[in-house]
Amino acid sequence: MTESLRPKVYKSRKLRVIPLGGLHEIGKNMTVLEYGSDIMIVDCGMAFPDDEMLGIDVVIPDFTYLIENSEKIRGVVITHAHEDHIGAIPYLLQKLNVPIYSTRLTLGFIRNKLREYEVDADLHEIAPGDEIRLGVFKVEAIHTTHSVADSLALCIDTPVGKVFHTGDFKIDYTPVDGDPLDLSRLAAIGDEGVLLLMADSTNAARKGYTPSEQQVGIALNNIFASTKKRIIIAIFASNVHRAQRIIDMAAANGRKVAISGRSMENMVRIAEELGYLEIPAGTLVEMNQIRNIPDDRLVIMTTGSQGEPMSALTRMANNMHRQVQIRPGDMVILSSTAVPGNEKMVSNVVNSLMEKGAEVIYNDIAETHVSGHASSEELKLIHTLLKPQYFMPVHGEMKHLIAHAEIAESLGMDSRRILFGTNGDVFELIRGKAKKSKETVPAGAVMVDGLGIGDVGSSVLNERRYLSEAGLIVMAACFENGHLVSGPQLISKGFVYVKEQKNFLEEAREVVEEELMYCLDSGRHDVNAMADICKGRLRNFIYEKTERSPVIIPVFMEV
Ligand SMILES: [Zn+2]
Numbered sequence: 316m317t318e319s320l321r322p323k324v325y326k327s328r329k330l331r332v333i334p335l336g337g338l339h340e341i342g343k344n345m346t347v348l349e350y351g352s353d354i355m356i357v358d359c360g361m362a363f364p365d366d367e368m369l370g371i372d373v374v375i376p377d378f379t380y381l382i383e384n385s386e387k388i389r390g391v392v393i394t395h396a397h398e399d400h401i402g403a404i405p406y407l408l409q410k411l412n413v414p415i416y417s418t419r420l421t422l423g424f425i426r427n428k429l430r431e432y433e434v435d436a437d438l439h440e441i442a443p444g445d446e447i448r449l450g451v452f453k454v455e456a457i458h459t460t461h462s463v464a465d466s467l468a469l470c471i472d473t474p475v476g477k478v479f480h481t482g483d484f485k486i487d488y489t490p491v492d493g494d495p496l497d498l499s500r501l502a503a504i505g506d507e508g509v510l511l512l513m514a515d516s517t518n519a520a521r522k523g524y525t526p527s528e529q530q531v532g533i534a535l536n537n538i539f540a541s542t543k544k545r546i547i548i549a550i551f552a553s554n555v556h557r558a559q560r561i562i563d564m565a566a567a568n569g570r571k572v573a574i575s576g577r578s579m580e581n582m583v584r585i586a587e588e589l590g591y592l593e594i595p596a597g598t599l600v601e602m603n604q605i606r607n608i609p610d611d612r613l614v615i616m617t618t619g620s621q622g623e624p625m626s627a628l629t630r631m632a633n634n635m636h637r638q639v640q641i642r643p644g645d646m647v648i649l650s651s652t653a654v655p656g657n658e659k660m661v662s663n664v665v666n667s668l669m670e671k672g673a674e675v676i677y678n679d680i681a682e683t684h685v686s687g688h689a690s691s692e693e694l695k696l697i698h699t700l701l702k703p704q705y706f707m708p709v710h711g712e713m714k715h716l717i718a719h720a721e722i723a724e725s726l727g728m729d730s731r732r733i734l735f736g737t738n739g740d741v742f743e744l745i746r747g748k749a750k751k752s753k754e755t756v757p758a759g760a761v762m763v764d765g766l767g768i769g770d771v772g773s774s775v776l777n778e779r780r781y782l783s784e785a786g787l788i789v790m791a792a793c794f795e796n797g798h799l800v801s802g803p804q805l806i807s808k809g810f811v812y813v814k815e816q817k818n819f820l821e822e823a824r825e826v827v828e829e830e831l832m833y834c835l836d837s838g839r840h841d842v843n844a845m846a847d848i849c850k851g852r853l854r855n856f857i858y859e860k861t862e863r864s865p866v867i868i869p870v871f872m873e874v
């Protein structure tokens with residue numbers, strides 16, 4: 316092959332960085348790095364649906380680009396075990412058979428998840444300090460401190476330079492496991508030269524430093540030492556270190572620990588099996604034994620710190636928990652803060668608990684929670700150590716990304732070197748240069764509703780929204796040989812408060828009955844035709860009376 320015939324692409328090979336999720340949102344983190352015929356992926360998370368997405372269970376990234384380029388994918392590296400980083404793995408593996416790399420504890424959580432979904436996987440364990448090769452990429456795993464143990468940052472050596480991805484982190488000088496972030500390694504990487512830094516923006520708008528997990532220990536210790544009440548404490552199910560502190564404090568104060576909530580039970584089992592959680596013998600008790608234990612000898616560690624509707628704490632607050640009835644003399648500690656969007660659910664739970672006479676301690680009252688994400692001064696340290704040529708703020712909503720960009724600028728970075736984009740943008744880097752390409756890849760939110768992935772589109776959502784606003788009336792009747800044998804009956808859902816509007820519904824029913832009788836008397840017996848006529852009549856009646864248009868569903872049957 317002569318020089319001129321050589322494919323052009325060979326000479327101008329670029330590193331392409333494509334965020335498929337995690338920009339302008341907290342959730343579904345996923346980043347694609349592509350060079351020539353190699354692709355590696357960082358994280359594969361899910362997001363929780365927002366209020367507009369009615370009936371949607373989870374939201375996952377759009378995998379279209381990966382499916383189209385599946386032969387290039389060398390592996391997925393997972394930074395840590397939070398759902399916004401691992402939650403979409405089962406869905407990815409249903410489409411693509413790709414190897415997954417992460418630390419022992421993270422793989423423990425992933426394995427548990429895959430078992431639930433009955434998906435097979437090619438999992439590879441890596442440890443901090445390890446270097447793995449994925450095609451042209453050389454990936455160094457670096458231990459970080461975050462609110463789940465065994466978290467990683469990644470230093471990715473590419474043919475055009477190093478890309479440093481922080482994962483989620485904070486700088487905790489006194490972490491519970493005694494293993495702080497290796498700042499000297501970061502400084503060394505900075506000296507070797509970093510082309511692009513991608514860093515966690517969650518707390519970029521917060522001044523100062525995020526306090527150490529140690530602070531929570533101190534606050535909880537004070538509470539544990541000074542109360543004789545039964546303690547019920549809600550934490551994030553993945554926060555192994557905090558669970559360890561609580562178990563230790565319980566043991567030190569002569570209390571037993573019971574675990575409530577499936578995800579919490581899973582976490583304790585996985586973390587203990589893998590040696591990340593040490594539980595003193597005799598400390599754990601089964602939930603069905605708690606009635607035999609005096610209040611001042613018991614701690615119940617539970618899920619539900621976000622007020623999630625089906626979680627154990629919410630069920631306790633609503634008198635729907637099988638083993639725990641909240642009563643005066645209980646102390647409930649929320650060792651968490653509400654994730655943006657969950658504030659209302661959390662405050663509902665707090666109010667219900669208080670109504671039942673429990674003393675509720677949450678983060679406004681005592682320092683029962685610290686964030687796992689770096690605040691602005693910690694971010695400045697990371698930028699200063701790594702001295703990147705280019706910077707892409709990731710893991711955050713618009714306000715977080717902007718705050719992080721401002722931090723970079725305040726440290727002297729030229730704003731043109733800040734890669735500010737959105738999911739689906741393609742950034743191209745060649746040695747010393749970066750730009751946003753005109754090309755974009757599909758990166759919308761794929762909604763998962765039960766077993767259906769991506770089959771609920773905007774039209775279905777519009778219907779659900781309409782139903783939620785206007786309500787629904789089912790109009791039922793049974794016929795036999797041209798005679799009405801049962802009904803008509805009206806059942807309303809979400810339309811009017813039935814007790815107050817009994818008369819109204821009865822009136823509406825009479826209108827339908829009258830219309831039906833008229834049809835039958837005049838010899839019209841076709842149920843579909845009658846359904847249409849009655850539906851129209853009912854719609855007009857309701858609109859005249861209420862100026863509302865609920866969805867009307869006729870169920871007319873020949874029996
Ligand atoms: Zn995250």
Ligand SMILES: [Zn+2]
Pocket residue numbers: 395397461483687
């Ligand atoms: Zn995280």
